[in-house]
Structures are given as C-alpha cells and as structure tokens.
Amino acid sequence: MECVIYREGAGEARQVDCGEPDRAGRTVLKHLRELGEGEFAWIRLDSPTERELADLTEEMGLHPLAVEDAVQAHERPKGERYGDVLAVALRTLWYIESASEVETGEVMVFLGPRFALTVRHGQADPAAEAARRLAAEPDVASFGPAAVLHAVLDVVVDSYTDAAAKVRTELTRLERCVFSPSRDDLTEQIYTLKREVLEFRDAVGPLVPVVREFVAGPRSPWPQDALPYFRDVSDHLHRADTEVRSLDELLNSVLDAHLARVGTWQNDDMRRISAWAAIFAVPTVFTGLYGMNFQHMPELHWTFGYPLAVGVMAASSAALYRSFRRNGWL
Template sequence: MIVDCAIYRDGTRTDGPADFSDALAEARATGDAFLWIGLHEPTEKEFELVSSEFGLHPLAVEDALTAHQRPKLEAYDDALTVVLKPVFYDEATDSVSTGELMVFLGDSFVVTVRHGRGAGLGVVRQRLEKEPEVLRHGPAAVLYAVSDAVVDAYVEVAAELQTDLEGLEADVFAPNGADAGTAARIYSFKRQVLEFRRASNPLTMPMTRLAGMGVPFVPERSRPFFRDVADHLARANESVDGLDRLLSDALAAHLAQMGVRQNDDMRKISAWAAMAAVPTMVAGIYGMNFEHMPELRQWWGYPAALLVMGGAVVALFRLFKRRGWL
C-alpha cells in the first residue's frame, strides 16, 4: 500500500495533486522539486500503477515485487535502482532478522518500496524534512537519508551482537562452561552473523559507486554524503568480520576444552580400572587353588592376601592422585 506521497520543493514539503502523473508533471515543471512516494509490500496491481507512471524498467519492477534480492545498484535508462537490506535486532530472543528496501531514483521522483518487518521510513522522512539544506539535493537526498539510516542500524546491531558475544565467551571459558549446548549456541550465533554479513557486505560496492563518479541521477555535490555512508558501512563490516573471527576462536576453544575434559575423564576411568584390576588379579590367582601354595594352609594366608590387595590399591591411588589423574 502507499504509505506517503509528497512533493518537495526547494527543500520543503508542499501539497500537490493526488494523481501521480499530475504530481510528477508539476514537480518537473518547476525544476527545483521532486516527488517522493513510499510503499509497503505493494501488490502487483498497486505497483503497476506506480511503475507505469514513472516508466520503471520491467526487471526493476520484478525485483520490487518478488523481493529476496541482494544489496545492489542497477542503472537503467529512466531510473536508478538501489536494493538495501535493513537489519533488526530482537532483544527478546537475542536474534537478528533482515528486511528489504528498494529505492528508485529518476528525473524529479523517488519511489521507496519496503518489504518485511521493522520500523518504516516515517522517521527518516520526518528527520529529512527538518533538514531542508539536504533536501535541496533532490531525489539523491532521499537515497542518502535511507542508506544512512540502514547503515546506522548496522552499527547499532553490531554493538548489540558484541555484547551478546561477550556473554557467550564468559560461558565458554567458565570452569564448567564446556558442554554440548554451548556448541549449538555458538553455531546459532554464527548463523546470525552470517545473515548480517549477507546484508552488509554486498552493500560496499553500491556505496562506493554512489560516492564516486558516473552514477546517473546522483549529482556531484551529493557524493560527499555517500562517502560518509560508505565510511560508516566499512566500520560496520569490520565489526561483523571481527565477530565472525571471535566466534570461530570461541568454537575452537570450546572444542579444545571438550577434548581436555574427555582426556581427564579417560584418565580417571583408567586409574579406577587399574585399581580394580590388581585385586582382581590377586583374587584370580588364589582362585585357582593350587596345591603347592604354602600360605594356603597358614592362618595368615588369607589376611596377607587381603593386605596385599589393599596395599596395592592404596599405592596406585596415591600415585594417580599425585599425577593429577584423580
């Protein structure tokens, strides 16, 4: 559905015709105005009304309707298409999810199409309307504001994930932290980081192109804004890459701890087995009841055998205890 539609003239929002075609014609006639239409998960019929008025390329229209696109920048004859992947952090479940946002830039118009959950672009629009000097840059100002909001959210989500990682590391390196559930938590965390990277890393190339030269519908005076966004994006990507490396190290440390604990358990089992084997051996020998065993007919024979077995067990116990096996 259409969330908002307005004409911006000389950096100020103004009332315009309700019809798209008339509003676009009025914006182009003045020369210092542009039309901004915001849509949320439009149906094919709803978006066809918009695309036909602005002459959007069929491939761009298909991308906008199907969603599930990677962050990218495509330049067509009549419009520039930019795909963004907003990232959201759910504090209740400590999980990361993504949405999709497409921005169409053309001659005196900009169309934003949002898919998925999360806050809309109303906050971005309100903030931009308070900065007329930025809005005077035309449709490129909207692309900058939307991109800046998405990338700033990347930085915030990366900070939240860093906090979660610190808690996970504390559990991994706790005295009794190495258990089977920890590996599942680390793997789940890595999946979230991977989802984050799929949203942030591919956006590097589009932001680099927007900050450079040769991109249609983006005036030269607007490029410094996109360089600022590219700088923030680089910082977010560095944070995500650092999280991924730390998670790999935490997983390796966890597996090493599990191996150490298994070795400790095996040493303990071996020590107790050895202590049980000596009395079993002595008892087995005496159980054969050979006739020529002098102590069999002596009153001290049975106590002596018990004493030998007990002494051997105590000696082995002290030996294993001193070596740290028990």
C-alpha cells in the same frame, strides 16, 4: 501507499492523501503530473503486488525487471540503472536478543529525476525514520530525490551498527562461557550465532561496493554538495562491514577453542577412567587368582593370610591412587 511532496531548496514537505487503496496509485500519478518547479515526490509502499505497481510503472519509467525484483524481494544488495531511473536494493536487519537471531527484510529504492519510490518488505521500516531525519535536516532535502536515498541508507547502516554491537555482546558472553570452569556444551549456540553472522555478512558485504560507486568523484550522479553525506554513509558502512568480518573470524576462533576444550574434557575423562580401572585391577587380580580354588595354594590355611591379602590390595590401590593423583589423572 504514502506520498510526500518535497520542495527542493526549501526543505518543505507536505503529506499527500492517497485516498482509498484501489485509487491510491491513480491519486499519486495525478500528484506526480502536477509537480511544480523544484518539487519532487517520495512514494512509500509496503509489500506491494505487481498489480499495485502497475499504475506507477509506466509513468515513472520503471523497468519490468526492476519491478519484478521489488515485488518478489529476496534480492542481494545491488544498484542498477535503467535509463534515467536508478534502482537500489538494500537489506534491512535487526537483532532479536531474546532469540539470538538476526531477522532481515528488504527495501528497494527507485530514484528518478522528480521522484523517489521506496518498496519495503519485512518488519523494519527505515522510511519512517528517514522521513523524520529529512524533516530535521532541510539542507539535505535540497538535494532532491538523492536525499531520500541518503536518508534511507543512513538509517539502514545505523541499524547495521546497532545490530553488530548486540551480536558482539552475545559473542562476548559465549567467550566467557567457553573459558569458564563449567562444562556446558555451547556448540549449538556458537553455530547458531555463526549462521546469523553469515546472514549479516550477506546483507552488509555486497552493499559496500554499491555505496562506494555513489562517492566515486566525477562519476557520482549526485550534486557535489551531497557527496560528503554519501561519503559519511560509506565510512559507517565500511566500519560495519569490518566489524561483521571481525565477528565472523572471532566466532571461528571461539568454536575452535570450544571444540579444543571438549577434546580436553574427553581426555580428562578417559584418564580418570583409566586410572580407576588400574586401581581396581589390583584387587581384581588377587581375588581372581585366589578364586580359582586350587587345592594347593600358598597361605590358604595361614591365620594371617586373609588380612595380609587385603592389606596388600589396599596398599597397592592406595599407592596407585597417590601416583595418579600426583600426575593429575585424578
């Protein structure tokens, strides 16, 4: 558990020592009760249990349902208000290039009149980068607890943009492989990336209307000076959502193109097999006919009968080969 105290309007921040883990909640409660005028607290938790949140729940006025969502995670992106506390669920994600996988986590942000609480699940920790950005932009910190939500949203949306760029690079590589002369079966790779992009969409898509509500003019719960910052995040999120949808549609097209090429390869193979079968059918007919061992057959006792039969078979096979070659079957 970490706690930082900010002074609104001054951009100042001081780290609070929470002490031993079993006393951390009580220590934070003490600092919350001692907040001065124009100060707010940002408490950061990493994969807490319901018991660890119990001490903070009553003091902060957290709704039991929101606490349950924060502990269990696996929530879709959403924003809900419980009295004077706003709860926002975000999905964090990052792209692992070596495995071509999108890994996801979750961050729950609670905003109250004098506090911000972030609960993280997963490896990605946007709170650390968000704190660095708040330290670098004192004017943003003057917005109060809303500044924490903006900073976390900004970091998360930037990670979406970065992950989308890496997914597009992987998609471009697959496109080149699909239309290359080689006959590599890429169906599994394309389907795997398609599944990762769908997971990406599940993180980005539901968040768009949530952030749009934050910049809804007079209905916005933030100070008017904060609206341009939230609009900037909303624009970046909209671009990321458009990019992910584009990637999803392109993957459908790439998969269709690959399956079409596989069908073309199969047709080419069948034509080759059919062409060679027709070529070998000519000598098969001759040998089968003369292999019936009838006593009275033409040219059986003729000196040039055998060379003539071999020559006819060779000439017929050569003529068929040339015809199939000219038609593109071989």
